[in-house]
Amino acid sequence: MKKPLSFEITKKLDGRLGRAGIIHTPHGDIQTPAFIVVGTKAAVRGLTPEMVKEAGAQAVLANTYHLYMQPGEELVRKMGGIQNMMCWGGPTFTDSGGFQVFSLGAGYGKNISKVLKDAPVVPLIGPREDDTEREDAQPRLVEIDHDGAAFKSPFDGSIHFITPERSIEIQHTIGADIMFAFDECTSPSEPRTYQREALDRTHRWAKRSLDFHKSRLNAETQALFGVVQGGRHEDLRKESASVLGALDFDGFGIGGSFDKNDLHTAVRWVNEVLPEGKPRHLLGIGEPEDLFEGVENGCDTFDCVAPTRLGRHGTVYTKDGKIHIGNERYKSDLTPIEDDCDCYACRQYSRAVIAHLYRSREMLGAMLCSIHNVHFIVGLVAQMRAALIDGTFDKLKKEFLNRYKRD
């Protein structure tokens, strides 16, 4: 059978898991490590495909759940799939909807982050946190069972049951080059007993996703990645990597929640076990310090909403750390966001102008900040790739983080 994707490793990091390589997809190559820009509803928020491309992005990731709910599978089909919808000629990814099992389910209405800054004490044994009985609890929009997850449509309240097979079927219709198996992203606050249960479910779903995928011709043109889970538990993470690694996936996603402080450890556990020759995507991770850890520990691609969301909200990355363009101090600052940055925003606009646009709620302000952020993060990962190839990764990491995290 024809393979939809191939991966070659061109350089490895001495004594560690990091590597540089190339993912060949039907719509072009991805030089890895690479940052994949998120365009949930087949659009990178605030940016045209040309802007995304100019910012250096090689690929875009959209979301199955969102496109299924709106505009719906049939319209996506009529529009000619994601390639035509997005007017994006390059490689594309789709997430399976597995993250929405978490964000619209256990995480719904709560301030639970995907990455925990200060690790709270989590009981290793105990009942699953369930506050659905509490009066102030918001009704979840997802109910999980053995077979899949029932999503309540925010548009008309109708119930949509997504099984692993349905997720893959929808992803086939959307037509991205790389798809993810339907998984359950668990809440960081869930106890081990629940992580165990959810992991078994994710594994069953992974096999069903793969079986269904292999039964279709799409398997020749679209790649499927299995998603490793296991929360913050070493044995579960390794078990997950081992179980999924043995299956005939084209690559792997690493999902779920992490501790900010030991994200690198968790990623290493997994990547030590996964087959070396297949690409690994670290789902939803994108802060500079996390990207360094991900690359160093063997992840090839990343995606994250941070560059565009932060940009829309007025926060921009600089080599000296993040700054908020809405702060009073930038009101009459006539320098660019970064004076040595060659992104569209920095070439043309001063902080003062962008601050004015942001303050006056002009869309252009959010766009310029997003352009800069995408350029910054995509460029940073590209620099990591270059450094990895010429043997200066450690130097880059040290110098970048020293400056970025100073203060």
Next chain:
RNA sequence: GCGUAGGUGGUAGAGUGGUCAAUUACAACAGACUGUAAAUCUGUCGCCCAUUGGGCUACACAGGUUCGAAUCCUGUCCUACGCA
């Protein structure tokens, strides 16, 4: 000049005897954001201390009534509209 309505915190605009340092919105100031419920959300927003809390000065200005006034009365100044 007469009549009418009104003058409240940066702005608009609630309140019309005690629960008012004063609803709300905007502005301002700061914070958050990691497979996008997110062009969103949170906090602060008279002054001075303080941990709950306390003190001071405030609703045009000056007096007054009252245990108590942004709220009632008198006068002054100002604004808008109408009539001369």
